[in-house]
Amino acid sequence: MAVHGPAMTDVARLAGVSHQTVSRVLNGHPNVREQTRLRVRAAIAELGYRPNGAARALVTGRSQVIGVVAQNTTLYGPASLLAALEQTAAEEGFAVSVGSVRNLDHRSISAAVERHLSHRVAGIVVIAPVESAGEALERLPKDVPLVTVDGDPNRPVPLVTVDQVAGARAATQHLLDAGHRTVWHVSGPTDWFDSVGRIDGWRQALLAAGLDPPPPMPGDWSAASGYRCGQMLARMPEVTAVFTANDHLALGVLRALHEFGRRVPDEISVVGFDDVPEAAYFIPPLTTVRPDFDAVARASLQMLLSQIESGTGGALRQTVAPALVARQSVAPPRR
Amino acid sequence: MAVHGPAMTDVARLAGVSHQTVSRVLNGHPNVREQTRLRVRAAIAELGYRPNGAARALVTGRSQVIGVVAQNTTLYGPASLLAALEQTAAEEGFAVSVGSVRNLDHRSISAAVERHLSHRVAGIVVIAPVESAGEALERLPKDVPLVTVDGDPNRPVPLVTVDQVAGARAATQHLLDAGHRTVWHVSGPTDWFDSVGRIDGWRQALLAAGLDPPPPMPGDWSAASGYRCGQMLARMPEVTAVFTANDHLALGVLRALHEFGRRVPDEISVVGFDDVPEAAYFIPPLTTVRPDFDAVARASLQMLLSQIESGTGGALRQTVAPALVARQSVAPPRR
DNA sequence: CCAATTTTTGTTAGCGTTAACAGAGACGCT
DNA sequence: AGCGTCTCTGTTAACGCTAACAAAAATTGG
Numbered sequence: 001m002a003v004h005g006p007a008m009t010d011v012a013r014l015a016g017v018s019h020q021t022v023s024r025v026l027n028g029h030p031n032v033r034e035q036t037r038l039r040v041r042a043a044i045a046e047l048g049y050r051p052n053g054a055a056r057a058l059v060t061g062r063s064q065v066i067g068v069v070a071q072n073t074t075l076y077g078p079a080s081l082l083a084a085l086e087q088t089a090a091e092e093g094f095a096v097s098v099g100s101v102r103n104l105d106h107r108s109i110s111a112a113v114e115r116h117l118s119h120r121v122a123g124i125v126v127i128a129p130v131e132s133a134g135e136a137l138e139r140l141p142k143d144v145p146l147v148t149v150d151g152d153p154n155r156p157v158p159l160v161t162v163d164q165v166a167g168a169r170a171a172t173q174h175l176l177d178a179g180h181r182t183v184w185h186v187s188g189p190t191d192w193f194d195s196v197g198r199i200d201g202w203r204q205a206l207l208a209a210g211l212d213p214p215p216p217m218p219g220d221w222s223a224a225s226g227y228r229c230g231q232m233l234a235r236m237p238e239v240t241a242v243f244t245a246n247d248h249l250a251l252g253v254l255r256a257l258h259e260f261g262r263r264v265p266d267e268i269s270v271v272g273f274d275d276v277p278e279a280a281y282f283i284p285p286l287t288t289v290r291p292d293f294d295a296v297a298r299a300s301l302q303m304l305l306s307q308i309e310s311g312t313g314g315a316l317r318q319t320v321a322p323a324l325v326a327r328q329s330v331a332p333p334r335r
Numbered sequence: 336m337a338v339h340g341p342a343m344t345d346v347a348r349l350a351g352v353s354h355q356t357v358s359r360v361l362n363g364h365p366n367v368r369e370q371t372r373l374r375v376r377a378a379i380a381e382l383g384y385r386p387n388g389a390a391r392a393l394v395t396g397r398s399q400v401i402g403v404v405a406q407n408t409t410l411y412g413p414a415s416l417l418a419a420l421e422q423t424a425a426e427e428g429f430a431v432s433v434g435s436v437r438n439l440d441h442r443s444i445s446a447a448v449e450r451h452l453s454h455r456v457a458g459i460v461v462i463a464p465v466e467s468a469g470e471a472l473e474r475l476p477k478d479v480p481l482v483t484v485d486g487d488p489n490r491p492v493p494l495v496t497v498d499q500v501a502g503a504r505a506a507t508q509h510l511l512d513a514g515h516r517t518v519w520h521v522s523g524p525t526d527w528f529d530s531v532g533r534i535d536g537w538r539q540a541l542l543a544a545g546l547d548p549p550p551p552m553p554g555d556w557s558a559a560s561g562y563r564c565g566q567m568l569a570r571m572p573e574v575t576a577v578f579t580a581n582d583h584l585a586l587g588v589l590r591a592l593h594e595f596g597r598r599v600p601d602e603i604s605v606v607g608f609d610d611v612p613e614a615a616y617f618i619p620p621l622t623t624v625r626p627d628f629d630a631v632a633r634a635s636l637q638m639l640l641s642q643i644e645s646g647t648g649g650a651l652r653q654t655v656a657p658a659l660v661a662r663q664s665v666a667p668p669r670r
Numbered sequence: 671c672c673a674a675t676t677t678t679t680g681t682t683a684g685c686g687t688t689a690a691c692a693g694a695g696a697c698g699c700t
Numbered sequence: 701a702g703c704g705t706c707t708c709t710g711t712t713a714a715c716g717c718t719a720a721c722a723a724a725a726a727t728t729g730g
Contacts, residue, residue, distance in 0.1 A: 086435035100421035
């Protein structure tokens with residue numbers, strides 16, 4: 001421990017130049033003679049010099065770090081998003097610092113943001129899927145680049161989001177196209193924007209077909225709650241088609257239906273949302289909607305970087321369209 | 336943008352003290368008069384002052400950030416670990432910076448570690464489940480606190496790991512106890528230590544029972560590869576019990592068995608590993624082995640912190656025992 | 671070949687914090 | 701009163717880097 005590595009001056013001394021020249025080489029400044037550049041690079045390599053990010057952050061006022069605030073990164077959606085964000089950020093030369101929060105209330109979110117700010121992150125991405133999270137963002141310093149993902153569509157903050165409505169509409173329409181008279185819905189928690197959007201899309205599709213939407217059954221994303229809803233659905237003979245707000249809910253529903261001897265897709269068709277890698281191996285393989293998390297991550301980062309570079313804090317909005325993935329859990333209803 | 340927040344001197348001026356006194360208040364230094372402390376706190380609150388972590392990191396030589404190097408954080412295990420690590424670190428006042436790597440070869444790992452080092456992280460956690468990752472750790476600066484998770488058991492580096500061998504032994508024994516004559520194994524990729532450990536434990540249990548282990552079938556953690564193995568297993572009439580290296584493999588196996596009309600657990604019993612939240616809703620509910628990721632995270636962080644504080648780089652080792660979770664995918668063989 | 675320009679390099683002054691030391695009161699003891 | 705000993709506070713100097721300016725070297729044009 002304790003032994004600190006060489007600093008810029010050490011490199012400079014070895015290369016026979018001033019530390020400023022080393023700095024210039026490091027930052028790709030144009031006006032450096034080729035020969036000098038080479039000598040400096042050699043010295044850097046010889047000493048195993050590593051620039052001190054803290055010092056740079058101190059003097060420039062920003063570090064090459066992007067702060068991410070997220071909850072529950074074990075769920076498939078958030079985890080994928082986070083992974084994609086890291087990948088993209090790394091390609092742009094940024095590190096990602098994760099501020100995990102247990103709850104998405106303002107206090108937790110604010111605290112996480114504070115932590116990031118005190119490290120002088122270059123920008124912040126908030127994965128803010130619920131109402132209470134949005135509020136915390138209102139009274140944030142205006143001068144720090146910020147992007148929200150899956151946040152409140154009605155808030156004046158830069159936002160990137162999967163088009164939940166379109167995805168849900170596609171899923172519902174797919175079931176209607178197969179000939180079903182109506183489609184039931186197992187939703188996510190109703191304080192999530194994702195859930196609201198998916199309920200909306202489902203409802204839109206039904207209304208557009210002149211149908212009266214049945215009451216949605218609220219779940220909490222978990223297979224357990226899907227199972228509970230499934231037990232009810234299984235007992236309702238009129239149900240022939242179910243759209244669940246995510247694949248894990250679908251798994252629970254499938255299991256309940258199976259237990260009650262209701263065959264999928266012969267008697268009941270099911271469509272999920274997320275396309276988790278396992279969805280193709282459910283019994284039966286699950287038709288679902290696949291959001292493009294990579295695209296979301298790319299869009300968010302791009303938005304953030306443009307804010308960082310330009311200094312403008314425009315309130316943009318970007319939506320990524322999901323795609324329906326048809327598998328074997330959907331069939332026409334038996335007449 | 337551009338508008339930087341107030342600095343320590345601003346707080347000091349407002350409180351009518353020197354900046355050093357502010358520093359003392361911030362760091363909980365004992366020798367500050369209560370009255371002064373209060374005045375400083377008031378000034379801090381009034382200005383909305385936030386200490387500059389970069390400056391602190393520069394002068395102390397370490398930031399309050401822990402670097403994590405991990406791959407593929409979408410898999411359930413790594414994602415859970417990462418989440419638990421963040422939680423624990425946050426409780427200790429540390430932020431977590433994630434260096435995601437696409438591949439676990441030395442170059443990628445070294446690059447990720449370099450990035451962390453240049454930010455002067457307080458310590459590094461490497462989630463290094465494969466051989467090639469271990470090599471990269473050999474020639475790392477010795478003076479930076481480092482802990483590996485799920486790494487090579489035979490390398491002189493501080494390591495925290497789930498007891499794969501014990502878990503696999505328990506799973507296998509559970510099947511033998513149910514009366515099965517032997518147990519087949521669908522393994523993970525053989526360059527993962529986790530896989531090796533699980534194969535080992537499975538083999539040990541069989542050998543201890545005087546049985547000759549059948550050849551393990553190699554998968555890659557995915558449901559898809561589980562499905563492929565399952566197709567083979569389904570055609571082998573002598574197979575009555577299968578232990579898969581994780582739950583997703585088990586899902587694929589279950590699906591294949593189902594397609595071939597082989598009933599679980601009546602004809603074939605299956606045990607998984609990981610206890611993903613959905614495992615209880617597989618068809619049938621999956622008996623599996625649950626590693627305690629929270630415990631792993633806590634142990635790693637504790638190990639790292641003790642290194643950070645003491646400065647010693649002892650090569651410790653800590654193992655977390657997993658627990659068998661019995662569900663309905665196991666039954667005695669039909670005779 | 672010299673002045674005007676351009677390119678390359680060096681010098682100096684911070685960025686905001688902590689560490690080390692120094693100074694100023696307050697207190698108790700002889 | 702005088703003097704050491706606390707407790708509290710202030711002063712100064714880094715930490716390693718970039719930005720701004722200054723100087724030197726190389727290049728150009730007449």
